[in-house]
Amino acid sequence: MKASHRLINYAVRPAKAVERKIACDIIRNLEPFERVENYRYIGFGSIYFSDFQLFHQSLGISDMASVEKDISNWKRFEFNVPYGCIRLMPGHSNQVLPTLKWDKRCIVWLDYECKLDKKVLADIATFCSRARSGSMLFITLNAEPERILGESPEHQAISRLQVLRDAVGEDKVPRDVKGQELRGDDFAKVCRRIVLDEVAACLSDRSGPLPRQEKLGLSQIAFFLYADDAKMLTLAGVLLETRERALFENCAFSRLPFFRDGETPYVIKAPKFTQKELHYLNSVLPKDTSRCPEVSGIPASDVQDYALIYRYYPSYGEVLLG
């Protein structure tokens, strides 16, 4: 299998780019906990380091660690580190995360390409056992339902359930989940539930001997679905001690238009336009989306979708450098 960075240039996936900028806005709201630039960012930078560049430039975060499992191409990763403040951590996240010190608040983006599995749950458990209150977790997962060619819908459902059980472990799949639910967006909802169950179990263990005021929970603030290629989900939340609830309220995440604290996702759609169309649309936005500008030939739904995320929409062009 080819490494994913050889298949996709992360910077030019529009929905992903939009999500990254939305994440940036979400992170900015952490300010009531402490200056965002004092946070540590832990992510999977690959060779593009798109998230690292954005968060360093826009948020001023300079304590950054990129976990990189592809040790065989180490030199290339080192070469591409865009800023001196980014530490490269060799090894799989399962190996690296337990070696980190977790001595300050952090923003962790577990930006997987893969589907939910035991390794993902292990990283989540590490975050929940170690991270400090006020830390933020993003988890991105492939949420494309399994497709087994040539199987009847009935068998498809059975196979999907079995694949999920094998991937996360029999005991992690809620008993009321049926194979029929593991399709479309519902699969993402089941993944979200399994992730949050794991979070709850770990935090219950960790909180057991702590006084009531110090007990920990994860407050969900975002649940995105998007698809540049495969359907992906991103779940985000803030780890919180009971006594810091007021700080969390001050963050006012719920005022953000993409705030989601339940199982209904916010679907990021990044419709494709020409430069000319973009310029025109931008020139009339922001506007009440119900009265969106009419452009001949462009589907109204695309315009509606764009109106929601136009501030985050990436601009691409061919540039001659150097």
Next chain:
Amino acid sequence: MPEPVTDLQRINASPTKEFFISMLVRDIPLSRAVIDLVDNSVDGARRLRDSGDFDGLWVRIEVHPTYFRIVDNCGGIPVALARDYAFRFGRPTGAPPDVGSIGQFGVGMKRTFFKLGRRFRVQSTTAISRFTVEIDVDEWITQQSAEGAEDWHFEFKTLEENISVPPEQQGTTIEIERLHESVAESFGMDLFLNRLSPEIALAHSLNLQRGLSVTLNSIPLEYDPMKLLRSEQLQPAFVDHLFDRFGPNPVRVKLYAGVSDRIKEEGGWYVFCNGRLVVKADQTNLTVWGEGERVPKYHPDFARFRGFAFFDCDDSSLLPWTTTKTGVDIDSPVYRAVRQEMIELTRPVLDFLRKVEDERKHREEGDITDTPLATALFTAQPFLVEDLSPSLTFQAPQPPPQPQGPRMQRIQYRKPEDQVEKAKELLGVSTFKEVGEKTFEYYLAYEGGDSES
């Protein structure tokens, strides 16, 4: 108004003596029952020496087919403690915490009496008191109060209070006679003694390390102090925690994880409560093993792994041990939280040990000549865990990056010997490895087109 309770409405739920004498004893192996009495002596030592320095204190255990005796100079049992708590079955709520004690549940000492024999005698002397209790179990069973109810009391045979006793006379002697047949049989076997001795030593290794001297039939117990390898490159993890929401007595937890000698049976986690080992070299999910992708199941490659968890609290009821002190109470909130931490500390050590194993294989296969990880292991020195300084995570050297090159795969197959020999001859090579390589290259050269690129 509630109806008056008539006799017909009452259900008898009172305990029977028989339950304590015949049933409770089944929960504990004989050797562990003996260790319960050593715990009793250690509790005396703790009352006597707050500092934890037990130098000069001793416990002498005598195990014979006809009697069992344990004698100590650990300060004796205060009369008030004996009168109200030490001989009661179970510890009443409101009992003053016996500071940092090992005896907590109010079962250990009595359970051992009943487990071993039908007659016991306890003689104990403190600086200001002296008492003797002598019980014939068969008589005690039939003992009834004036109203004909079961009478559970023991009585002091002798009792002196407000006296002054010189230190050399202070201590406790417990003797048990009329041993049960199977107990007498075990006590007569060398094999039992050979096993009991290291078991006591291990359970109390920390107390032996603190200077307590324990002999079994006059032979001093030997112990191996707990050590982890350390060097500039290799640093065991050591973290401590204080859980203080349970009232005036916080639970202190110290966790160590690192590497030591390669002994398969000794790899794993060791759990201590108030200095008493309750879980030895655990290799199961009771501690950390087989926890999804976080920690794999125990494997001989991890034989060098050692983890030590010390739980200490003046109120020993807050510690996560079971009444037999042979396991941990996995539902204890403190243990559940600490276990998560143990899992986190374990993983980096295992990753290092795996890399050491990979390095060994690569060396054997001739892929590398340098073995920096093995060198780091062999040049590190063993350190007593209590001398280690805090280090949030396990530190170990990383293997040098593998030389860049194509990812390699191994092919293995079997063919009749005469055919292989023939190929060897035709190819003009001397090893089977070369036969494999040359025939593969030959095939690709003719059939593989531009596969060399």
